[in-house]
Amino acid sequence: MLAKPIDPDSGLQRLADEGYQVDVREQHVLIHGVPYVTSGRIVGMGILVCPYVQSAGTVLPPDNHQVWWTEEYPCFASGQPIEQIRNEDGARELFSGCSIRHRFSNKPDGVAGFNDHYSKLVHYVTLIQAQAKAIDPNVDARSERREARAYSAPSPFAYADSASARAEIQATSSRLALKRVAIVGVGGTGAYVLDQIAKTPVTEIHLFDGDVFLQHNAFRAPGAASIEELAEQPLKADYFRRKYEAMHQGIVAHPYHVEHANIGDLVDFDFVFVCVDRGSIRRLLFKHLTAQGIPFIDVGMNLQLVKATGKLVGSCRFTVCTPDQQDHFDQYAPMDDDDEDAIYRQNIQIADMNALNAQLAVMKWKQYFGFYQDDFNAHNGTFSVNSMSLARDVVVLPRTV
Numbered sequence: 001m002l003a004k005p006i007d008p009d010s011g012l013q014r015l016a017d018e019g020y021q022v023d024v025r026e027q028h029v030l031i032h033g034v035p036y037v038t039s040g041r042i043v044g045m046g047i048l049v050c051p052y053v054q055s056a057g058t059v060l061p062p063d064n065h066q067v068w069w070t071e072e073y074p075c076f077a078s079g080q081p082i083e084q085i086r087n088e089d090g091a092r093e094l095f096s097g098c099s100i101r102h103r104f105s106n107k108p109d110g111v112a113g114f115n116d117h118y119s120k121l122v123h124y125v126t127l128i129q130a131q132a133k134a135i136d137p138n139v140d141a142r143s144e145r146r147e148a149r150a151y152s153a154p155s156p157f158a159y160a161d162s163a164s165a166r167a168e169i170q171a172t173s174s175r176l177a178l179k180r181v182a183i184v185g186v187g188g189t190g191a192y193v194l195d196q197i198a199k200t201p202v203t204e205i206h207l208f209d210g211d212v213f214l215q216h217n218a219f220r221a222p223g224a225a226s227i228e229e230l231a232e233q234p235l236k237a238d239y240f241r242r243k244y245e246a247m248h249q250g251i252v253a254h255p256y257h258v259e260h261a262n263i264g265d266l267v268d269f270d271f272v273f274v275c276v277d278r279g280s281i282r283r284l285l286f287k288h289l290t291a292q293g294i295p296f297i298d299v300g301m302n303l304q305l306v307k308a309t310g311k312l313v314g315s316c317r318f319t320v321c322t323p324d325q326q327d328h329f330d331q332y333a334p335m336d337d338d339d340e341d342a343i344y345r346q347n348i349q350i351a352d353m354n355a356l357n358a359q360l361a362v363m364k365w366k367q368y369f370g371f372y373q374d375d376f377n378a379h380n381g382t383f384s385v386n387s388m389s390l391a392r393d394v395v396v397l398p399r400t401v
Helices: 012-018 117-135 163-167 170-176 188-199 229-232 236-244 279-292 351-369
Strands: 004-005 023-026 028-037 041-050 066-069 086-095 100-105 149-152 179-186 204-208 252-253 271-274 296-306 311-321 378-384 388-392
Touching: 004 188, 012 117, 028 117, 028 149, 041 117, 041 188, 066 117, 086 170, 100 163, 100 179, 117 311, 163 170, 179 188, 188 204, 188 296, 188 351, 236 252, 271 351, 279 296, 296 351, 311 351, 351 378
Parallel strands: 023 149, 179 204, 179 271, 204 252, 271 296
Antiparallel strands: 004 149, 023 028, 028 041, 041 066, 066 100, 086 100, 296 311, 311 378, 378 388
């Protein structure tokens, strides 16, 4: 983890100038060495923590008047808890390397909020430290002037994930910090899968697709391609790499189709999204990935035009296959070229169905790695647009004796 001085903004350098031990980690500002009174009337030291969120290089003012605390609940000099600041209790990891036990909520009378982090943090330091000084007048969170520093952990993002920081779910988001994820096929659905995975802390995202990005593709893909970009006729893998590397580093383009001759390129992946339209290639991928013990999700779409009404009907599907459960796959995923994939290749694809198919697959992926709670362990799901219904199939794992 690298440390560097930070520009004086939102009052941080003022805190350092006054002798507070302050630093920034994972979009949170921490004040160390805050004296407090324990329930046993002993003076201890704790850490105050609050969000320190940036937007385009500018630090945003505090959006609330709450802070986190790392130690046991602070008390008055009498040993009674300072109930006036209590908001929430319960130990948990806020982000890697920082566990908190309590949250405080308090603001001066007549003040709507805090204009900067200096006023916010000093407010809480004063409330807590005053009781410690009643026992030991020499304790003080201020020691000597020092430089405020920001510590940055390696990240695949081109700029910090402020959404997770604002929602205070960084520890949960870190469960998605896989090393290598592949998306085989970045057509209509695969491109939307990329759109979502690019917003997670996966280190490397590998795109496998040998098709050219054409004008009709622009109408079922995320974002908006310019006419100049379409005129270049870029390969899909290259096009989407360029689009998303502005946000996420480590996107690797493989501008070719996966087939028998290069299937060996799909090794050492933590997870694979299979977004292909040929059953024979799906079968090849199924055999290879299961042999490698790589979990994957396969997606598929089936839309048809009802000529009598001029309306579309159909469904989209996700099927997850894991090292522990594989036998169900051929019940749901077509693996021959003369089956329903022929319907898919009729090119009735609509952006909203592509996007929904991808979202269902990504949400299941997030369940698999513990980001979302999974109450049913569904291994297959099918959304039908004409009934607006989502059916899940739960595969019961064989019982061991």
